[in-house]
Amino acid sequence: MPLPLVLTLGEPAGIGPELALLAWLQRSAEKLPAFYLRGDIELLRKRAAQLQLNVPLAEVTPQHAASAFPEALPVVPIGQPATAAAGVPDGTSAAAAIASIRLAVEDVQAGRASAVVTNPIAKSVLYQAGFAHPGHTEFLAELAASQCPDQRAPQPVMMLWSAALAVVPVTIHRPLRDAITDLSSELIVSTARIVNAALRRHLAIATPRLAISGLNPHAGEDGGLGTEEQTIITPAIEQLRREGIDARGPLPADTLFHDAARRSYDCALCMYHDQALIPIKTLAFDRAVNVTLGLPFVRTSPDHGTAFDIAGTGRANPSSLIEALRLAARMAAPARS
Numbered sequence: 001m002p003l004p005l006v007l008t009l010g011e012p013a014g015i016g017p018e019l020a021l022l023a024w025l026q027r028s029a030e031k032l033p034a035f036y037l038r039g040d041i042e043l044l045r046k047r048a049a050q051l052q053l054n055v056p057l058a059e060v061t062p063q064h065a066a067s068a069f070p071e072a073l074p075v076v077p078i079g080q081p082a083t084a085a086a087g088v089p090d091g092t093s094a095a096a097a098i099a100s101i102r103l104a105v106e107d108v109q110a111g112r113a114s115a116v117v118t119n120p121i122a123k124s125v126l127y128q129a130g131f132a133h134p135g136h137t138e139f140l141a142e143l144a145a146s147q148c149p150d151q152r153a154p155q156p157v158m159m160l161w162s163a164a165l166a167v168v169p170v171t172i173h174r175p176l177r178d179a180i181t182d183l184s185s186e187l188i189v190s191t192a193r194i195v196n197a198a199l200r201r202h203l204a205i206a207t208p209r210l211a212i213s214g215l216n217p218h219a220g221e222d223g224g225l226g227t228e229e230q231t232i233i234t235p236a237i238e239q240l241r242r243e244g245i246d247a248r249g250p251l252p253a254d255t256l257f258h259d260a261a262r263r264s265y266d267c268a269l270c271m272y273h274d275q276a277l278i279p280i281k282t283l284a285f286d287r288a289v290n291v292t293l294g295l296p297f298v299r300t301s302p303d304h305g306t307a308f309d310i311a312g313t314g315r316a317n318p319s320s321l322i323e324a325l326r327l328a329a330r331m332a333a334p335a336r337s
């Protein structure tokens, strides 16, 4: 039996728990790979009752999760209660969310699960509890360090992927001022190398076409509207092209995402978070998947957040989580030679 995916709890007060229930209910219709939730079974029981979802739950070990999956949503405990009501994070939220992520990564590292799929966390709730990482992406890189040469955290790369568009923000969770000062040719080159390798290995794109955006309006207008294109981005593209990577740009970000432009590349590398995420969330909010590249294991996630405004109301749409489960299974499958 193939290894199951491990799905994290996410923010207990967010929509993650109900998305897990809804995805399990659609397991046959959507032909989903087997997955188990790392979380508190009592919280799931309460959320299922609140939403009148008829989902049998089975508390199991990871080893028994795949065989339990056809008949019940398998839940593997995290040794941490999660008591938050839908929409209202409480004192257990951060500890439960963090424990779930840590244990899910341990499961994959120990060969008990094939890939990690994360439910959304509320970053501000975690920050208030002392969480020192900007988001999953950076935390997962720290957790991956034990599997890496010299025990050093790898560079994590955030990619949001959909059939309509794939994007990568070169700088990730940074205040905008800091994103601009952080930008360097080295960062663009190392990010593009990771994206190029991942698209080839996991998504079977033989020669990925990478579109590199500018930073400034009109990609700097030959230096008249900013010089980062000339001093940082163009040298990076030249380096990538010397390495045989199909990188083109710097391209003005305002004309990078219309239909014809999107057909000309496989992934757009953007200079900061919103430059990348606004277009994909506009085009494919229900279907896009957040993928962390550069880790020694596969991690995917829905593209959206905790949606406190609708948690527990029955309005949450599980389609992005369903796509995240599918993509995780596809990326974790052994590469065909």
Ligand SMILES: NC(=O)C1=CN([C@@H]2O[C@H](COP(=O)(O)OP(=O)(O)OC[C@H]3O[C@@H](n4cnc5c(N)ncnc54)[C@H](O)[C@@H]3O)[C@@H](O)[C@H]2O)C=CC1
Pocket: 015, 119, 120, 121, 122, 123, 124, 125, 136, 290, 301, 302, 303, 304, 305, 306, 307, 308, 309, 310, 315, 316, 317, 318, 319, 320
């Ligand atoms: N991977 C992760 O852990 C992510 C976490 N977040 C966190 O989520 C929290 C809330 O962020 P927001 O900016 O409000 O974004 P959000 O994605 O949670 O919500 C934005 C809007 O979209 C709606 N929405 C989101 N997902 C939906 C779904 N599956 N079905 C139906 N409607 C849905 C919400 O109701 C809301 O109106 C923040 O604390 C943020 O840090 C945000 C993005 C990703």
Ligand SMILES: NCC(=O)COP(=O)(O)O
Pocket: 134, 135, 136, 137, 138, 277, 290, 301, 303
């Ligand atoms: N906007 C995407 C996002 O914030 C996801 O971050 P992460 O928690 O997956 O690192």
